[in-house]
Amino acid sequence: MNYKNFPMVPRVIFGRGSFNQINDVLAPKRKSINAPFIFLIDDVFRGNPWLTSRIELAYDDKIIFIPTKEEPKTEQIDTLVEEIILQAKERPSGIIGIGGGTVLDIAKAVAIMITNSGEAKDYQGWDLVKNPAIYHVGIPTISGTGAEVSRTTVLTGPEKKLGINSDFTPFDQVILDSELTKDVPKEQWFYTGMDCYIHCIESLTGTFLNEFSKSYGEKAFELCKQIFLDDTLSKRDSQEKLMMASWHGGMSIAYSQVGVAHALSYGLAFLLGIKHGIGNCIVFDHLEDFYPEGVALFKKMKAKHDIELPQGICANLSDNDFNTMIKVALGLEPLWENALGKNWQNIATPERLRSLYEKM
Amino acid sequence: MNYKNFPMVPRVIFGRGSFNQINDVLAPKRKSINAPFIFLIDDVFRGNPWLTSRIELAYDDKIIFIPTKEEPKTEQIDTLVEEIILQAKERPSGIIGIGGGTVLDIAKAVAIMITNSGEAKDYQGWDLVKNPAIYHVGIPTISGTGAEVSRTTVLTGPEKKLGINSDFTPFDQVILDSELTKDVPKEQWFYTGMDCYIHCIESLTGTFLNEFSKSYGEKAFELCKQIFLDDTLSKRDSQEKLMMASWHGGMSIAYSQVGVAHALSYGLAFLLGIKHGIGNCIVFDHLEDFYPEGVALFKKMKAKHDIELPQGICANLSDNDFNTMIKVALGLEPLWENALGKNWQNIATPERLRSLYEKM
Numbered sequence: 001m002n003y004k005n006f007p008m009v010p011r012v013i014f015g016r017g018s019f020n021q022i023n024d025v026l027a028p029k030r031k032s033i034n035a036p037f038i039f040l041i042d043d044v045f046r047g048n049p050w051l052t053s054r055i056e057l058a059y060d061d062k063i064i065f066i067p068t069k070e071e072p073k074t075e076q077i078d079t080l081v082e083e084i085i086l087q088a089k090e091r092p093s094g095i096i097g098i099g100g101g102t103v104l105d106i107a108k109a110v111a112i113m114i115t116n117s118g119e120a121k122d123y124q125g126w127d128l129v130k131n132p133a134i135y136h137v138g139i140p141t142i143s144g145t146g147a148e149v150s151r152t153t154v155l156t157g158p159e160k161k162l163g164i165n166s167d168f169t170p171f172d173q174v175i176l177d178s179e180l181t182k183d184v185p186k187e188q189w190f191y192t193g194m195d196c197y198i199h200c201i202e203s204l205t206g207t208f209l210n211e212f213s214k215s216y217g218e219k220a221f222e223l224c225k226q227i228f229l230d231d232t233l234s235k236r237d238s239q240e241k242l243m244m245a246s247w248h249g250g251m252s253i254a255y256s257q258v259g260v261a262h263a264l265s266y267g268l269a270f271l272l273g274i275k276h277g278i279g280n281c282i283v284f285d286h287l288e289d290f291y292p293e294g295v296a297l298f299k300k301m302k303a304k305h306d307i308e309l310p311q312g313i314c315a316n317l318s319d320n321d322f323n324t325m326i327k328v329a330l331g332l333e334p335l336w337e338n339a340l341g342k343n344w345q346n347i348a349t350p351e352r353l354r355s356l357y358e359k360m
Numbered sequence: 361m362n363y364k365n366f367p368m369v370p371r372v373i374f375g376r377g378s379f380n381q382i383n384d385v386l387a388p389k390r391k392s393i394n395a396p397f398i399f400l401i402d403d404v405f406r407g408n409p410w411l412t413s414r415i416e417l418a419y420d421d422k423i424i425f426i427p428t429k430e431e432p433k434t435e436q437i438d439t440l441v442e443e444i445i446l447q448a449k450e451r452p453s454g455i456i457g458i459g460g461g462t463v464l465d466i467a468k469a470v471a472i473m474i475t476n477s478g479e480a481k482d483y484q485g486w487d488l489v490k491n492p493a494i495y496h497v498g499i500p501t502i503s504g505t506g507a508e509v510s511r512t513t514v515l516t517g518p519e520k521k522l523g524i525n526s527d528f529t530p531f532d533q534v535i536l537d538s539e540l541t542k543d544v545p546k547e548q549w550f551y552t553g554m555d556c557y558i559h560c561i562e563s564l565t566g567t568f569l570n571e572f573s574k575s576y577g578e579k580a581f582e583l584c585k586q587i588f589l590d591d592t593l594s595k596r597d598s599q600e601k602l603m604m605a606s607w608h609g610g611m612s613i614a615y616s617q618v619g620v621a622h623a624l625s626y627g628l629a630f631l632l633g634i635k636h637g638i639g640n641c642i643v644f645d646h647l648e649d650f651y652p653e654g655v656a657l658f659k660k661m662k663a664k665h666d667i668e669l670p671q672g673i674c675a676n677l678s679d680n681d682f683n684t685m686i687k688v689a690l691g692l693e694p695l696w697e698n699a700l701g702k703n704w705q706n707i708a709t710p711e712r713l714r715s716l717y718e719k720m
Contacts (some may be wrong), residue, residue: 002381005371007370010367211538219575240570243572245575
């Protein structure tokens with residue numbers, strides 16, 4: 001029997017306004033005046049001095065704003081890495097991702113690809129990364145994905161949507177400042193929060209569950225219920241709790257895995273470019289056969305916050321389209337095994353997946 | 361405002377039987393054939409091949425059995441470090457602590473003192489350590505203290521009982537194998553488990569509490585209630601849950617602090633050599649004015665498990681003795697400030713402490 005030696009984020013700052021400490025955190029990590037820090041920032045913060053003015057750029061340090069309308073692509077990583085390497089006199093001192101799951105995953109992938117040759121798509125899978133990444137820092141500005149603690153960075157490549165799962169993926173430093181999440185629009189807040197909620201359901205009902213994952217998952221689940229069903233929380237408390245729920249939810253899948261919702265959602269993302277948070281919600285809404293209690297509670301949360309999910313997104317798809325999505329989804333074997341056990345292929349048939357996709 | 365940049369254990373293995381992976385974990389960390397691994401093992405495992413035969417000693421690797429009748433002393437650290445340095449041809453590859461809080465704290469302190477000159481007592485306090493410790497691994501064989509995740513190693517020196525609190529203190533690797541706790545005697549199980557329970561109460565009611573500490577503390581508290589009040593758990597589940605409770609309880613005091621029970625218990629330990637777990641219980645039993653609900657629940661747990669605490673341990677003490685304990689206890693300012701706020705000195709007077717000690 002072989003248990004995973006799980007890498008944890010070795011440094012974490014938690015606190016309202018702690019983003020102000022970013023320059024002090026980075027200073028001792030600067031390798032030379034020719035080795036810049038590269039800040040990858042969600043472009044929603046472009047022209048927002050409340051955030052950007054607190055970053056003290058020195059020498060060749062650089063901010064690159066990252067568009068987040070689409071899921072991160074392996075090609076996008078390759079382009080960013082090329083741009084960074086061509087412009088820097090020396091290998092950068094570090095990559096700092098400031099944003100939601102998309103930006104955090106891009107920051108992790110860029111930090112890996114700076115020290116590993118080839119293309120990002122070559123590393124989609126489990127433990128394919130050879131060399132340690134450069135120093136990388138994650139600063140979430142929206143909570144739920146767990147990208148701040150996970151050992152994956154999920155990318156869409158030419159052939160699949162799949163993470164670069166490796167011991168070198170997790171951040172070296174995370175700053176959890178809930179104030180950075182204060183302006184997230186309601187829909188986005190709900191979809192991304194539900195990513196955390198769905199992590200809990202998939203982890204807690206999965207066959208891979210152990211007491212480590214369980215204790216983290218139960219706490220994250222309980223926090224989600226408070227955040228999305230309890231009216232008495234202050235805005236600040238709710239933001240801080242969601243930040244911790246995302247953290248614990250991410251820790252919960254360390255030893256466990258996600259499940260059916262994530263597998264099907266990856267199919268939607270690959271074919272239709274549907275973003276992860278909303279994609280998970282669209283899928284989860286139809287999974288009462290797999291997660292009856294979890295889906296019932298999800299519907300309650302959705303109603304409470306007046307969330308209307310898109311309908312009929314698969315209405316005009318061809319057989320080929322369905323087959324593409326089904327292939328992507330069924331390729332995620334560990335997710336299915338976690339959800340349904342060793343004989344998952346008897347349950348998760350292509351026909352069953354097709355009928356689920358047809359409902360969406 | 362300045363938030364702590366908290367160091368977390370960067371690698372963790374969780375699983376029943378995961379101790380079997382110890383040799384695989386250590387192999388890549390060996391610096392040379394002259395740089396041994398030093399295993400510090402609770403001497404309760406002396407002559408116990410079930411545990412020791414699984415450690416593959418190579419080259420100059422060495423097991424040192426550690427007596428755990430007494431709390432760890434600064435002098436003991438200095439002696440161990442001298443012995444290790446004199447016998448090793450090169451600086452050791454790592455220190456592996458296998459035991460309860462005493463052994464884990466000794467392992468952490470030895471790893472620090474191998475790279476820092478002077479005596480262990482010089483480093484008792486906050487952030488006095490200058491150089492990174494050598495690689496050190498923690499493997500708990502009893503659960504509750506949180507020593508496996510904390511940034512302290514609590515030592516009794518000539519003048520005080522106080523931790524070496526530093527960013528270099530936490531383990532580089534932890535292995536959480538609940539099977540190692542299977543033979544802990546009932547009283548020891550209770551006392552050490554209550555250390556975790558008391559961490560939760562002190563953290564959750566403290567003025568330093570934030571949402572990070574709260575979420576960990578609440579989970580640990582909930583697990584403690586299951587473990588110590590619910591009869592339906594299997595032995596294995598109970599052991600695994602206590603291992604996670606200890607972990608989460610330790611994480612909870614990362615940003616928070618302990619409180620009145622720990623401060624008074626340090627006084628008992630310093631003067632009378634009373635060990636930490638039982639000392640905490642003796643003290644906590646009399647703290648209903650400070651922690652009414654926590655103490656009520658503690659008494660329920662104590663009754664349920666037929667635990668008889670020693671009585672009258674302070675019956676024959678002199679004024680000098682009382683003053684010594686009071687001085688040690690009141691010297692722990694952050695603990696009092698966490699428990700009672702900035703004006704703690706108005707509440708925690710020497711007279712009040714004396715009357716509490718007199719009841720014990």
